[in-house]
Amino acid sequence: MSRIKHISIVIILAFLGLIMLLDLNKIPNQFEYANSIYHHITNNAVGETGSLNFVTAILYDYRAYDSMGESTIIFGAVSGIVLLLSRKTLPVSSHGLSFIVKRTYGMLTPFIFLFSVYIIAHGHLSPGGGFQGGVILGAISIIFSIVYGSEFDYKRYTPTTKTLLETSGALLFIGIGLIGIIYSGSFLSNLNILNSEPGSLLSAGSIPFINLGIGFKIGAGLAIIFYSMIQKTFKEEASL
Amino acid sequence: MIILKYLLLIFLGVTAYLAISFKEILISIIFLSIFSIVLTALYLIHNAPDVALAEAVIGAGLNTAIFMTVISQIRADEDCHCRKDD
Numbered sequence: 001m002s003r004i005k006h007i008s009i010v011i012i013l014a015f016l017g018l019i020m021l022l023d024l025n026k027i028p029n030q031f032e033y034a035n036s037i038y039h040h041i042t043n044n045a046v047g048e049t050g051s052l053n054f055v056t057a058i059l060y061d062y063r064a065y066d067s068m069g070e071s072t073i074i075f076g077a078v079s080g081i082v083l084l085l086s087r088k089t090l091p092v093s094s095h096g097l098s099f100i101v102k103r104t105y106g107m108l109t110p111f112i113f114l115f116s117v118y119i120i121a122h123g124h125l126s127p128g129g130g131f132q133g134g135v136i137l138g139a140i141s142i143i144f145s146i147v148y149g150s151e152f153d154y155k156r157y158t159p160t161t162k163t164l165l166e167t168s169g170a171l172l173f174i175g176i177g178l179i180g181i182i183y184s185g186s187f188l189s190n191l192n193i194l195n196s197e198p199g200s201l202l203s204a205g206s207i208p209f210i211n212l213g214i215g216f217k218i219g220a221g222l223a224i225i226f227y228s229m230i231q232k233t234f235k236e237e238a239s240l
Numbered sequence: 241m242i243i244l245k246y247l248l249l250i251f252l253g254v255t256a257y258l259a260i261s262f263k264e265i266l267i268s269i270i271f272l273s274i275f276s277i278v279l280t281a282l283y284l285i286h287n288a289p290d291v292a293l294a295e296a297v298i299g300a301g302l303n304t305a306i307f308m309t310v311i312s313q314i315r316a317d318e319d320c321h322c323r324k325d326d
Contacts, residue, residue, distance in 0.1 A: 056290075127292075128289075128293050131294060132290070135302060139297065139302060143305075225306070229310070230309055230313075
């Protein structure tokens with residue numbers, strides 16, 4: 001029975017793959033049309049937004065409203081996980097890993113932090129942006145709990161601090177959107193606050209601010225998710 | 241470059257198959273992490289460094305840590321259960 005099931009699954013997957021491969025050839029080549037969005041973005045994006053990285057220009061300028069929806073989804077996920085899993089007990093963990101690992105990670109942490117801040121701040125110039133840099137910020141906190149034991153990071157940066165960081169990031173994003181209504185009449189329109197020439201760090205209007213807000217929001221949100229997940233484990237370890 | 245691309249695609253398929261073929265969940269998580277790293281290289285070859293960065297950080301780093309936490313939590317639950325039965 002299970003053998004027939006396996007073979008049928010493989011046949012169905014192969015059939016679906018063949019259909020997708022055939023459909024892939026039917027996608028119209030967008031280089032052929034003169035007025036397609038591809039030509040508009042490659043010709044005008046630097047002049048309109050000042051961002052050299054077109055992916056960031058689309059994510060936080062042309063389609064910034066979609067990014068706000070995505071960050072709302074992450075906010076909902078964090079709220080749900082905290083509601084389901086969080087307990088009001090201080091996590092009591094093991095003492096972490098060995099002395100060598102602790103010292104090595106202690107020396108590496110400033111560089112990891114610098115890298116994440118670099119990715120956030122240069123989101124409009126090089127690959128990356130608020131989301132990727134924010135995940136590295138969250139990863140610093142997560143590796144702290146693995147290497148030093150969960151008490152270390154929990155006592156220094158309590159969930160209240162992390163929640164404050166997350167909501168301030170979200171408020172920065174929405175605040176820039178609301179200022180856009182007053183300034184030029186549409187939600188999340190590009191305020192030309194930083195308007196030096198494209199390619200320098202202080203360029204691209206409000207995109208760096210939105211990157212900063214998204215970075216804090218994602219980093220703090222992922223750290224909150226991780227710490228609310230381990231709290232239950234360590235409570236049960238303590239009860240044994 | 242084309243040879244490297246197809247080699248990585250084959251390796252992607254192999255790691256994806258290995259990830260679902262083990263009973264031990266810990267091995268599956270490690271293979272998923274390798275899957276993410278191979279996918280990162282493929283994204284880089286296809287000129288998508290933004291997606292590659294996100295995949296490297298989330299797929300290889302964060303997913304592994306969160307899955308490990310979930311596994312340890314489930315096993316702690318199971319241990320508690322056994323000890324209560326004894």
